[in-house]
Amino acid sequence: MPSDPGSEGHHEHDGGSFEGELGEKFWDERYRSSDALWSDEANPQLVAEVTGMAPGAALDVGCGEGADAIWLARQGWRVTAIDISGVALERAAAAARRAGTEVADRITWERCDLGERTPGGPFDLVSAQFMHLPEPERARLHTALAAAVAPGGALLIVGHDFSDLATGLRRPLWPGHFPGAAEVGADLAPEEWDVVVAESRARPAMGPDGEQVTVHDAVLRAERRS
Numbered sequence: 001m002p003s004d005p006g007s008e009g010h011h012e013h014d015g016g017s018f019e020g021e022l023g024e025k026f027w028d029e030r031y032r033s034s035d036a037l038w039s040d041e042a043n044p045q046l047v048a049e050v051t052g053m054a055p056g057a058a059l060d061v062g063c064g065e066g067a068d069a070i071w072l073a074r075q076g077w078r079v080t081a082i083d084i085s086g087v088a089l090e091r092a093a094a095a096a097r098r099a100g101t102e103v104a105d106r107i108t109w110e111r112c113d114l115g116e117r118t119p120g121g122p123f124d125l126v127s128a129q130f131m132h133l134p135e136p137e138r139a140r141l142h143t144a145l146a147a148a149v150a151p152g153g154a155l156l157i158v159g160h161d162f163s164d165l166a167t168g169l170r171r172p173l174w175p176g177h178f179p180g181a182a183e184v185g186a187d188l189a190p191e192e193w194d195v196v197v198a199e200s201r202a203r204p205a206m207g208p209d210g211e212q213v214t215v216h217d218a219v220l221r222a223e224r225r226s
């Protein structure tokens with residue numbers, strides 16, 4: 001993980017308001033501020049939930065520096081990986097090339113603002129890992145991601161759990177920015193979806209000052225009925 005803030009080798013975000021700063025410029029500058037923002041390992045919840053699934057077509061939104069897309073391609077998935085940041089995508093594509101032609105050829109990198117457009121699909125797996133948007137864009141994005149899942153396919157949405165705000169870890173404080181897994185799952189039509197996992201999962205991470213902390217991921221995995 002990556003990813004993310006939050007995983008081993010990563011630092012928690014230093015907080016403050018992102019208001020008005022969440023666009024392409026913000027993310028390009030954030031990526032340029034460091035040679036590597038995230039680790040080159042796939043997000044643990046992605047690995048936990050997807051291992052054992054038959055590979056098909058996958059969509060990775062907010063793919064960042066590409067660790068998840070590369071891991072998926074290694075498992076045989078054909079991946080469409082999307083991010084708003086061209087800087088992140090260049091890095092991701094370079095990492096995929098280093099992983100070899102077989103992996104690189106399975107991934108299509110696409111620059112796209114998911115606030116404006118979501119790829120239509122259908123995909124056998126749609127994964128969003130720490131792709132946080134404020135409301136109402138968050139709900140709109142999740143609805144579009146669900147619509148992009150093929151019948152029989154899986155939707156995996158992993159984010160920082162709001163409960164971490166209580167641990168003293170600094171996260172941007174926006175109402176609705178960090179919904180719990182149950183809240184995310186509640187938007188799915190029950191007649192169409194089986195919610196397989198909706199929970200808060202602890203994992204070790206590195207805090208803002210390099211200290212070991214425990215953070216929580218809100219993990220939603222749902223399967224679209226065939």
Ligand SMILES: C[S@@+](CC[C@H](N)C(=O)[O-])C[C@H]1O[C@@H](n2cnc3c(N)ncnc32)[C@H](O)[C@@H]1O
Nearest residue numbers: 003027062063064083084085113114115129130
């Ligand atoms: C916290 S990072 C997570 C990166 C990656 N999923 C991971 O776990 O390592 C969030 C990513 O979402 C991307 N992003 C933020 N807003 C976006 C938007 N509106 N459209 C597409 N990507 C966006 C950022 O550029 C960034 O790469």
